[in-house]
Amino acid sequence: MLKINNINKIFNEGTADEKIALDQINLHLNIGDFVTVIGSNGAGKSTMLNMVSGALSPDFGQIMIDGNDVTKLPEFKRSRFIGRVFQDPMSGTAPTMTIEENLAIAYSRNKKRSLKVGVDKQRKEFFLHSLESLHLNLENRLNAKVGLLSGGERQALSLLMATFTKPSILLLDEHTAALDPSRAELITNLTEKLVKKDNLTTLMVTHNMQQALDLGNRLIMMDKGQIILEVEEKEKKNLTIEKLMEEFQRIRGEKFTSDRALLTS
Amino acid sequence: MFSAIFGSVEQGFIYALMALGVYLTFRVLDFPDLTVDGSFVTGAGTAAAMIVLGYHPAIATVVAILAGFLAGCMTGLLHTKGKINPLLSGILMMIALYSINLRIMGFTVENSVGRPNIPLMNSETLFSQFYSWWGSLGIDESINGFLTSLGIQYVPKTWGTVLIVAILIIIIKLVFDWFLKTEVGLAIRATGDNKKMIRSFSANTDILVILGLGLSNALVAFSGALIAQYTKAADIGLGIGMIVIGLASVIIGEAIFGTKTIVRTTLAVIAGAIIYRIVLALALRVEIMDPGDMKLITAVIVIIALILPQYFEKRREKSRKVKRHALRESKRLIKSKESENLA
Ligand SMILES: Nc1ncnc2c1ncn2[C@@H]1O[C@H](COP(=O)(O)OP(=O)(O)OP(=O)(O)O)[C@@H](O)[C@H]1O
Ligand SMILES: [Mg+2]
Numbered sequence: 205m206l207k208i209n210n211i212n213k214i215f216n217e218g219t220a221d222e223k224i225a226l227d228q229i230n231l232h233l234n235i236g237d238f239v240t241v242i243g244s245n246g247a248g249k250s251t252m253l254n255m256v257s258g259a260l261s262p263d264f265g266q267i268m269i270d271g272n273d274v275t276k277l278p279e280f281k282r283s284r285f286i287g288r289v290f291q292d293p294m295s296g297t298a299p300t301m302t303i304e305e306n307l308a309i310a311y312s313r314n315k316k317r318s319l320k321v322g323v324d325k326q327r328k329e330f331f332l333h334s335l336e337s338l339h340l341n342l343e344n345r346l347n348a349k350v351g352l353l354s355g356g357e358r359q360a361l362s363l364l365m366a367t368f369t370k371p372s373i374l375l376l377d378e379h380t381a382a383l384d385p386s387r388a389e390l391i392t393n394l395t396e397k398l399v400k401k402d403n404l405t406t407l408m409v410t411h412n413m414q415q416a417l418d419l420g421n422r423l424i425m426m427d428k429g430q431i432i433l434e435v436e437e438k439e440k441k442n443l444t445i446e447k448l449m450e451e452f453q454r455i456r457g458e459k460f461t462s463d464r465a466l467l468t469s
Numbered sequence: 470m471f472s473a474i475f476g477s478v479e480q481g482f483i484y485a486l487m488a489l490g491v492y493l494t495f496r497v498l499d500f501p502d503l504t505v506d507g508s509f510v511t512g513a514g515t516a517a518a519m520i521v522l523g524y525h526p527a528i529a530t531v532v533a534i535l536a537g538f539l540a541g542c543m544t545g546l547l548h549t550k551g552k553i554n555p556l557l558s559g560i561l562m563m564i565a566l567y568s569i570n571l572r573i574m575g576f577t578v579e580n581s582v583g584r585p586n587i588p589l590m591n592s593e594t595l596f597s598q599f600y601s602w603w604g605s606l607g608i609d610e611s612i613n614g615f616l617t618s619l620g621i622q623y624v625p626k627t628w629g630t631v632l633i634v635a636i637l638i639i640i641i642k643l644v645f646d647w648f649l650k651t652e653v654g655l656a657i658r659a660t661g662d663n664k665k666m667i668r669s670f671s672a673n674t675d676i677l678v679i680l681g682l683g684l685s686n687a688l689v690a691f692s693g694a695l696i697a698q699y700t701k702a703a704d705i706g707l708g709i710g711m712i713v714i715g716l717a718s719v720i721i722g723e724a725i726f727g728t729k730t731i732v733r734t735t736l737a738v739i740a741g742a743i744i745y746r747i748v749l750a751l752a753l754r755v756e757i758m759d760p761g762d763m764k765l766i767t768a769v770i771v772i773i774a775l776i777l778p779q780y781f782e783k784r785r786e787k788s789r790k791v792k793r794h795a796l797r798e799s800k801r802l803i804k805s806k807e808s809e810n811l812a
Contacts, residue, residue, distance in 0.1 A: 286669075322652050355678055
């Protein structure tokens with residue numbers, strides 16, 4: 205489904221600020237895989253997701269999706285089959301447009317945009333139904349501007365918009381990090397539900413260890429631009445935060461540090 | 470006085486096309502496009518030149534609109550492909566258009582390549598063609614006869630112009646509103662709102678910016694082509710400060726009529742264009758004012774339109790506070806009365 209082959213990325217190469225963000229990254233996801241990604245700050249998690257989405261291009265290496273080499277495909281073309289939710293709730297929606305208009309934009313992501321009216325009767329029905337599944341009462345606010353929604357509501361909407369065209373790949377980059385604990389939990393549950401519903405192939409970055417353990421069937425840990433630990437389906441079931449910490453210490457010979465890592469749920 | 474205001478309304482409707490163009494770039498696309506000063510003259514000059522060269526005024530107008538579209542696309546290309554800052558892209562295109570416009574108008578003379586103005590005094594225009602049909606209907610005579618019988622002294626020469634330009638702008642407004650609700654229109658709006666978001670939904674923001682700028686300047690050139698035919702002349706200086714006039718219309722309209730929905734805002738922009746013309750006409754009637762002061766007056770109108778809404782908003786906020794306070798007080802009073810009664 206998704207193959208990341210030998211990806212390298214160095215920022216500001218040849219200057220004093222040189223930073224090796226990704227160092228020979230290899231990762232293969234099968235259809236329906238849900239991989240959670242953890243790692244300290246600056247480990248290269250976001251950079252890896254940006255490589256997949258096309259927001260950044262690798263110095264070397266190859267990205268394959270559905271058997272096609274997409275390394276040279278520009279971001280906007282890739283986003284036909286890649287759904288994304290960002291950390292900042294402001295990033296994923298158009299604030300001056302209404303909920304239904306935002307949904308219409310998401311709806312036409314895998315079609316050619318034409319001079320058809322974006323929100324017609326049939327689509328409105330579909331939007332209503334999709335919104336109902338969020339249980340946030342947004343279905344009664346189709347004509348409200350998205351800028352008026354709370355961060356949690358926006359993130360829920362973003363999640364719906366990212367998933368309801370059934371993308372080949374779903375990329376989530378700390379999409380619950382900006383929310384308070386109860387909202388974060390709501391979005392976490394929603395993520396699980398939506399991913400399960402369409403069996404979406406997912407890559408999720410999180411700083412919340414418990415979330416990383418609870419969600420998904422595989423887990424990877426990154427540090428200094430490398431994937432230092434891969435946990436497969438069977439082992440992941442019995443994994444605990446303590447074991448993860450020990451594992452990190454064993455591999456790196458130092459304590460796991462991350463100023464934002466939430467060790468408890 | 471009356472005829473001056475009547476003329477302002479007629480012109481206001483025509484300039485409203487330009488204002489809608491400015492609204493599309495400044496507000497919808499969030500792109501401060503200064504091409505307008507040039508593309509307005511491109512529209513006026515292209516239409517005038519083609520009319521003088523013997524083309525049908527309708528064809529001349531259509532070509533003028535296309536020329537404006539191209540000019541806008543060029544600005545879009547400079548910004549998206551050339552990575553030049555939006556303001557600078559527009560300014561570069563504006564300055565380039567100055568020379569291009571001279572050359573466009575120069576097609577009408579043999580002994581030189583450039584020409585700064587084209588009079589259309591004796592040429593057929595869309596308006597003159599419309600009048601010859603409208604005049605044969607005799608509607609003006611009957612309306613004005615009726616009005617004079619009511620004792621109204623000042624009647625316009627014709628009602629036809631204001632009617633036809635009003636119908637035209639209403640049609641354009643409806644198409645404009647509809648377009649912004651189509652899939653492409655939604656994507657253009659989202660491009661102005663949140664580029665990162667719309668890119669993540671497979672839209673090519675470069676193409677959308679270019680398209681938006683093209684459509685905007687097509688409207689501006691349309692406006693220029695009609696103004697040239699309305700005033701029976703095209704002049705290279707016609708576009709100076711046009712962007713400020715467009716902005717003035719947008720700001721005045723938004724301040725008075727609000728921006729709740731697109732449909733309402735486009736109506737506001739059209740009304741703003743007309744109000745601006747009326748205010749300008751009234752200001753120019755003040756004794757000490759000279760037509761040369763027009764740009765100064767424009768600047769002052771825009772400044773007032775920018776400052777006044779802030780002032781009103783402050784006052785509104787204050788009166789809301791006072792009202793809420795009064796409400797709380799009265800509730801407290803009722804409560805204390807109730808407890809007294811109980812006791
Ligand atoms: N555009 C850029 N230019 C220069 N350096 C960058 C750029 N983007 C990221 N980096 C650097 O690359 C490294 C990896 O960054 P990245 O954002 O991928 O980390 P991360 O694992 O997502 O961290 P966090 O948990 O803090 O989000 C960091 O050291 C960062 O400073
Ligand atoms: Mg990150």
